[in-house]
Amino acid sequence: MTDAATPRTTLSLKSRVAVAVAAVVLVGGVIVLVAALAYGRHAAREAYDRLLVGAASDIAESITIRDGQPVVDMPVSAFELLSLARKDRIDYRVVDRDGRTLTGSAEAPRPETRRDLALYGGTFGTEPARYAAVVRRFAERGYSGPVEVIVGHTLRARQDLARDIAQNALAVLGLAGAVIALFASLAVASALRPLTNIGDALAHRDPTDLTPLREPAPREIAALRDALNGFMRRLERQLTANRTLISDAAHQLRTPVAAIRVQLQAAAEEPDPERKAALIARVQNRAGAFGHLLEQLLSQGMVIHRGDAVAKEPLDLRDVALEIYEQSETALFPEGAEVRLDLPPKEVAVSGDMLSLTEAGKNLLGNALRHGTAPVALGVRRVGGEAWLWVRDAGSGPGPDILDRMGERFTRDNASAGIGGLGLAIASSVAANHDGRLDRHSDGDGFEIALSLPLEEAA
Structure with missing residues (x-):
């Protein structure tokens, strides 16, 4: 049974191009064949109709009037023209003004409409044939009126010519199709070479190597390469965040856990009730600090993970401030502490992750409550093209050297009472x-x- 998680492999690009080229050649071949047959028939008809008209005109020019009657002296040139259609049987007829056949076959059909030049179809025995009728008019004393010359032949030569034209067109199309297929194959191989290079580069990489791919590629494949580089950058950030979290947890949690263990052991062995109570109080304080540190470590890992994993959505920054205020009211506000909430009347629209923004605001507010000077205020405002989620206290804040290191992990200044940290x-x-x-x-x-x-911009 096929594993549903296994990536499905579809038809190769070369095969797709081959199928596409074959389909184009096939459809084009049908179209060219139909067009070639139509053109061949038309060209053959035009060529052999001219032979018929030329032969009929030669015969008409050879007619003379003798003793009041038209006399036909069949020219050799007319038969030479008709002999160019070697496989065809020839039919001719000369008719005077009274409809009498002067020479030729009386079975040769006359045109339905009497014109000086007429081309029409008919039959010669049991075969289809093509006829040309040329009328020569006389106005002499002994004879006044038309003499009609009819010349025709069967269609074998016409059909052979049309077939030859169609076959030549198909041969040219077949040759062109082969050339197109060859160049298409070379073009596909050349276009896919950057993909092969990228695949080889990835296959030969060390599992921990997440540096960007530098292989040159055309614009379409460069989009795939850049997407892979973006994915590896996000993956590297996640791996770095995981390594940092593990490193911080190992480094920062080991000392408070050891201290709590030692103090608990000392309290258990301490016979003096007052010193025992003091030791227990110190354990409680360290446990509280330990819990806060652990919460910050997990919060940092969650925030870094959500930075790449969670899509941003439209938010009103005032809602974020309200969420921070409500979540912090019981957990962060010391007894008797007050926080003023300052929100504008109009929406302040941003694109972001509600949970991450709330966590960041809680940390800013928690620092102000723990280490700042009352009164403390939390608010939102517009500053130019930016939205600010701010926290203010009445203190002077840390010194310039501490401000430069405020974003670093576990920096601490005794004078600032822990304004740095996570x-x-x-x-x-x-x-x-x-x-x-x-x-x-x-x-x-x-x-x-x-x-x-x-x-x-607000929606």
Whole structure:
């Protein structure tokens, strides 16, 4: 049974081109054959009709009037013209004004319409034939009136000529089809060579090599190469994020876990109730810090993953601010702390991931509540062509050297009481995933940090 997950292999491009060329040649062959037959018949008719008209005209020119009667002196040139159709049987007839046959076969059909020149079909015995009738008019004392010359022959030579024309056209078409097929095969092989090169380059790569492909390729295949490069860039970001998460977890979690273990052991062995209570309190504080760190590590991994895995959607940044406020109200607000919510009356449209933006805003607000100076405000506003999700507190903020390292992981300054760390690294990652940035500034009213995003036109 075929595995549904196995990629399906379809007809090769060379085979598709071969089928397409064969179909074009076949259809073209039918069209050319029909056209060639029609043209051959027309050309044969024109050629042999001229022979008939020439022979009839020669016979008509040879007629003279003697003693009041037309006399026909059959010219040799007329028969020479008719003899050019070697396989055909010849028929002729000369008729005077009274309808009498002066010479030739009385069975030769006359045209239905009397004209100076008429071409028409008929039969010669049991075979189809073609006839030409030429009328010569006399106005002499002894004879006044027309003399009609009828010349005809069968259609064998005409059919042979039409068949030859059609066969020659088909031979040219067949040769052209073979040449087209050859050049199409060479063109397909040349066009597919960049794909083969890309496949070979990927097949011989080390599994950990995710550097971009540099193989030259035409525009159509370059789109595939660039898509592969984009996929490998996203895959590399995911792998880097996973390695970073594992490295951070191994490095940052080992020390607090060991400290909690040692302090619990000391508390278990401590006979003094007051010191035991102090040790337990320290364990509780470390456990809380440990839980916050673990939450940030998982949050960072989630944010980096969603940056490539989740499609952006139209959002109102005011809804993001409300979500941040509601989620942080019980988890982050210390007892007695207040956060002012400042939202504009009109929609502030952005394109983004609701969960990632909310997580970034929660980290900005959490830093302000833990390390800033009350009062703290959370808001949204438009700044030129950008939408800002900002957090402000009344403190002076960190120093310039700390501001330069705010997006780095696990940077910490004792004077700033932990303004660095994973919180702002998470916010910086979210900003980068949304083609935005982190803006911060300090003035006389306090310190403000904002997640700056491209503003979208409201629907």
